[in-house]
Amino acid sequence: MARAWKFEDNLNTDEIIPARFNITIDEKELGGKAFCEVRPDYAAGVQPGDVVVAGWNFGCASSREHAPLAIRGSGAICVIAASFARIFFRNAINIGLPILESPEASAGIAEGDEVSVDLGAGIITNLTRGTQYQARPLPDFVLRIAAAGGLVKFLREHDMEELTA
Amino acid sequence: MGTLIEEIFSRRAGRTVQAGEIVLLDVDTIMSHDNTTPLAIKAFREIGKPLRDPSRIVIHFDHAYPAPNLLAAENQQKIVRFIREQGIPNFYHRGVCHQVMIEEGFVRPGGIVIGADSHTVTYGALGCFSTGLGSSEIGAAWVTGKTWFKTPPTIHVVLEGRAQPGVFSKDVMLHLAGQLGMDGATYRSLEFSGPYIDSLPVHERLVFSNMSVEVGAKCGLIAADDTTIAYLEQETRAVGPFERIAVHNPQYEREIHLDVSQLGPQVACHPDVDQVRSLESVQGLALDQVYIGTCTNGRYEDLVVAANILRGRQVHRFTRTLITPASQTIYEKALANGLIQVFLDAGCTVNAPGCGACIGRHGGVLAAGERALTTMNRNFIGRMGSPEAEIFLGSPAAAAASALEGCIADPRKYL
Numbered sequence: 336m337a338r339a340w341k342f343e344d345n346l347n348t349d350e351i352i353p354a355r356f357n358i359t360i361d362e363k364e365l366g367g368k369a370f371c372e373v374r375p376d377y378a379a380g381v382q383p384g385d386v387v388v389a390g391w392n393f394g395c396a397s398s399r400e401h402a403p404l405a406i407r408g409s410g411a412i413c414v415i416a417a418s419f420a421r422i423f424f425r426n427a428i429n430i431g432l433p434i435l436e437s438p439e440a441s442a443g444i445a446e447g448d449e450v451s452v453d454l455g456a457g458i459i460t461n462l463t464r465g466t467q468y469q470a471r472p473l474p475d476f477v478l479r480i481a482a483a484g485g486l487v488k489f490l491r492e493h494d495m496e497e498l499t500a
Numbered sequence: 501m502g503t504l505i506e507e508i509f510s511r512r513a514g515r516t517v518q519a520g521e522i523v524l525l526d527v528d529t530i531m532s533h534d535n536t537t538p539l540a541i542k543a544f545r546e547i548g549k550p551l552r553d554p555s556r557i558v559i560h561f562d563h564a565y566p567a568p569n570l571l572a573a574e575n576q577q578k579i580v581r582f583i584r585e586q587g588i589p590n591f592y593h594r595g596v597c598h599q600v601m602i603e604e605g606f607v608r609p610g611g612i613v614i615g616a617d618s619h620t621v622t623y624g625a626l627g628c629f630s631t632g633l634g635s636s637e638i639g640a641a642w643v644t645g646k647t648w649f650k651t652p653p654t655i656h657v658v659l660e661g662r663a664q665p666g667v668f669s670k671d672v673m674l675h676l677a678g679q680l681g682m683d684g685a686t687y688r689s690l691e692f693s694g695p696y697i698d699s700l701p702v703h704e705r706l707v708f709s710n711m712s713v714e715v716g717a718k719c720g721l722i723a724a725d726d727t728t729i730a731y732l733e734q735e736t737r738a739v740g741p742f743e744r745i746a747v748h749n750p751q752y753e754r755e756i757h758l759d760v761s762q763l764g765p766q767v768a769c770h771p772d773v774d775q776v777r778s779l780e781s782v783q784g785l786a787l788d789q790v791y792i793g794t795c796t797n798g799r800y801e802d803l804v805v806a807a808n809i810l811r812g813r814q815v816h817r818f819t820r821t822l823i824t825p826a827s828q829t830i831y832e833k834a835l836a837n838g839l840i841q842v843f844l845d846a847g848c849t850v851n852a853p854g855c856g857a858c859i860g861r862h863g864g865v866l867a868a869g870e871r872a873l874t875t876m877n878r879n880f881i882g883r884m885g886s887p888e889a890e891i892f893l894g895s896p897a898a899a900a901a902s903a904l905e906g907c908i909a910d911p912r913k914y915l
Contacts, residue, residue, distance in 0.1 A: 345682045345772070349880040353887075354859040358564075358571040360539050372887040392683035395716060396878060398618040400539050400634035421687050421718055422618060426634035476522060476648065486636050490547045495644040499524045 336462075337384045337412070340377060341446040342370070344390035348397040348423070352405040365401055366408025383410040386452060388444045390416065394423025403427040413452055415459060415470070417441035428477055431485035435459060435470035443468065503654040503750040504721045505689040508610055508629045511745065519653040519751075529556055529606045529613045530641045533597045534572070535563040535859075536616035536634075537579050543639025551586055552645040558590040558606055559583060560597035562854045568862035595827030595853030598622040598710070598795040603829050605737035609724035610745045614638065614647055619795050619877065621717065624709035625702065626732065627724035627745060632713065652689045652718045653753040657708075659696035661761030666912035668805070669704035670797060670875070670895040672696070673711045674766040676758065678776025686716030688753065696760050697722060702731040703799045710796050711877050714773040723747065765898050765911060767873070770890035771881045779898055783908045788870040790815070790903040791857045791884075792896050793824030797875035798853075800830045802896040807839040809900035809914040810846040816906025821848040822864045824856040848903070860884040866891075873902045 349372075356368045370377040387406060393416035394402055403426050406414060413433035427434045433454045440459045444450060448463040457470035473481065476498045483489035489498075502510065502518060509517040512525045532540050537559055544551075551557065559579065567573035583591050594600050598619055601607055609627030613620065616638040623630035633647065641647050659672065690712045697705065705722050712720025722728075724744050732738045765779035792798070792806050803825060815821040823843045825831040831853050834840050843850055851857075857864025858876050866872055866889035874884075879891035894902070897911035904914070 347880050349878075349883055353882045354535075355861050355882075355885075357535055358569075358575060360542060372882050392686060392716060395682055395686075396618060396713075396880065398536065398616055398620075398632040398634055400536070400636060418683070418686070420683070420716055422632055422634060425637065429634055429636040429640075474522065474650075486640050487543045487546045490549070490640055490643065495524060495640070495646050495648075498648060499522055 337386050337450050337452070338382065339386050339388045339444050339446065339448045339450045340374070340381060341444065342373070342387065342389040345392045345395055346389050347395050348399050348402040351394065351402040352399070357399055357401045362404040362408030365405035366410065369405040369409040378409060381409050381411060385411050386450050387411045387414045388441060389414065390441055391418050393419050395420035398422045400426045400430060403430050403432045407432045413454060415440050415444070428480050429486040431481070437468045437470045440468035440470070501748045503689065503752065504691050504723055504745065504747050505629060505652060505654060505719060507745050507747060509649070509651055511610060512612060517651050519651050521651045522648060523651060524646050524648050525612060526645055527614050527641055527647055528611045529558055530638055531558045531560070531597060531601060531613065531615035531620060532635065532638050533560045533562050533617060534565060534576055534579060536638065538575055539635030540616060540639040540642070541582050543636040544642055547639065547643050549643045551642050554586055554588045556645065557588050557642055558592070558601065559588060560600060561593040562595060562597050563859055564861050565593055565854050594829070595825065596795045596798065596855055599799065599826040599830070602626070603736055603827060605739065608732065608738050608742055609728060610743040614641060618713045619710055621712045621719050622706055622710040622795055624712065624719045624721040625705040626728055627722065629719055629721070631719050652687055654689045654691050654750065655685055656752040656755045657690055657692045658694040658755060658757045659692065659760055660694050660757065661696060661759040662699070663696070663760045663763065666897055666915050667763055667765055668895040668897065669700060669707040671763060671766040672760050673707050674768050674776045674893065675763055677711060677714050677768065677773050680715040681774045682715060682772060684715045685712065688717050690717045690720040692720065692722050698725065701801070702727060703801045707796055714877055765895065767898065767908065768879055768893040770879055770892060773878060773893065779894065779908065779910055783910055785908045786871065787819050787873050787902055787907055789820045789822065789864060789866060789872040790899050791822045791864055791872060791874040791876065792899050793826060793856050794858050794876045795826060796877040797896050798824055798826030798830070800833050802875065803830070803834050803839050806896045806900040807842040809897060809911060810848070810904070811842045813846055813904055815847045815903040819903055819906045820864070821903040822851055822857055823848050824851040824863070825853050827853050857884055873899055873908055875899050
């Protein structure tokens with residue numbers, strides 16, 4: 336059962352993973368420090384398959400890819416937010432961390448709710464409250480990167496030009 | 501025909517590009533630093549293809565340089581090995597990457613620069629499209645020479661009037677950040693113009709572009725004019741001729757007009773960049789540290805402003821005052837013109853050029869319960885060390901005045 340970990344609006348990359356921990360690129364190690372200052376209980380409590388749910392402008396500020404890596408390393412399977420800051424959005428897609436944009440789901444899911452997510456269809460179900468939400472569709476070329484498992488994996492098999500072809 | 505971002509993208513794409521369109525564009529320069537290069541190297545190795553053009557890659561050591569601990573030292577050692585192995589010619593450890601990029605001539609009007617650092621947006625003040633990306637995209641661009649962009653709609657910021665003495669572009673930008681909020685320009689291009697911008701020297705214009713990312717913008721652009729061209733010719737290694745790309749019948753998503761002549765000094769209060777108040781409303785708050793430097797306000801002219809306030813005076817004995825010139829070039833000029841002596845005489849600590857205290861890893865880390873006023877662009881929780889420390893943001897003049905009084909102080913009485 337996936338549990339929702341709820342965060343507020345404008346959660347910045349320092350709050351996801353403080354700069355002083357960015358000396359490693361090991362995502363498990365980063366995951367152990369994820370949200371350590373805003374939610375000290377997160378890293379010890381999060382279970383594989385849990386879901387991070389946030390408000391508007393999630394992941395604003397720094398370009399650090401350590402932020403989505405830390406979330407994935409912590410065991411969470413995806414982030415649901417009302418909206419994403421632009422570099423975080425690109426970074427999550429590029430490293431293959433699923434993200435779902437839905438202001439309705441963000442508002443309708445509370446801390447600790449049980450949630451199931453159909454990543455392929457973008458359907459979010461709140462099992463605690465019996466509600467369901469459809470995430471905003473992603474552009475085709477973003478889906479191509481996501482389907483490959485991230486930008487690096489995409490480029491191993493394809494040329495950049497195929498993205499926008 | 502379009503906004504500044506549409507004009508820049510259209511030239512590069514060789515066709516008319518409008519807001520909303522996704523384009524795959526050649527990039528001139530791909531920048532990264534000691535914090536973000538290791539992940540780019542990992543991405544590059546995993547892609548398994550050769551570098552497209554090593555001469556378009558620029559790598560800086562600035563975030564933790566010289567290395568303050570073993571992990572940072574080992575990281576930098578790995579990067580140096582990579583630079584040698586791949587024959588990358590552009591490797592700098594001369595200060596904050598964004599200042600060095602400009603000084604060394606990698607920034608020009610109409611150019612396209614990407615960097616693994618969110619403040620790469622700084623170069624927009626010289627009419628160059630530049631934006632921050634994550635490390636995997638930097639590694640990908642090393643291989644492909646290209647990046648995709650979704651052409652953003654533009655918010656036009658028109659700044660009018662003359663600023664009062666003691667009010668700088670930092671104060672105006674902080675005021676705008678307070679008005680727009682931290683997601684007020686997300687996915688947007690900010691285009692700054694108007695008589696106030698026209699009157700500003702480049703070092704003050706750079707503040708607007710630098711802090712565009714604090715309101716979520718993809719870029720913060722200012723069209724190149726005579727001031728831009730003179731700066732490029734006199735202060736940088738960039739070689740002309742330089743393009744002057746202008747807007748043509750632009751369609752803006754919205755316009756913001758501001759008369760700066762009504763504005764006094766501003767401060768962003770702990771813990772967010774958009775918690776902006778008049779400096780007067782928070783003056784008297786005690787300070788444990790003052791920090792003057794960074795890619796926002798560590799330029800030579802910023803140091804002149806600070807030195808003019810500090811000259812012949814002493815900083816408060818319980819307020820550590822750190823001065824970090826943004827680059828070696830700035831440091832040399834400050835040394836030659838006596839500014840460094842002024843700082844030392846006043847009781848300041850002068851640090852080696854780089855990001856310094858801004859990222860909380862060395863050179864001015866804050867303890868729990870401490871409060872700092874800095875010339876940085878961010879004041880997030882834990883940014884400078886303890887999550888229980890407080891960071892306030894202001895102009896170099898506000899920082900210098902506050903250092904003297906040991907609390908947030910109005911710079912206008914020292915002018």
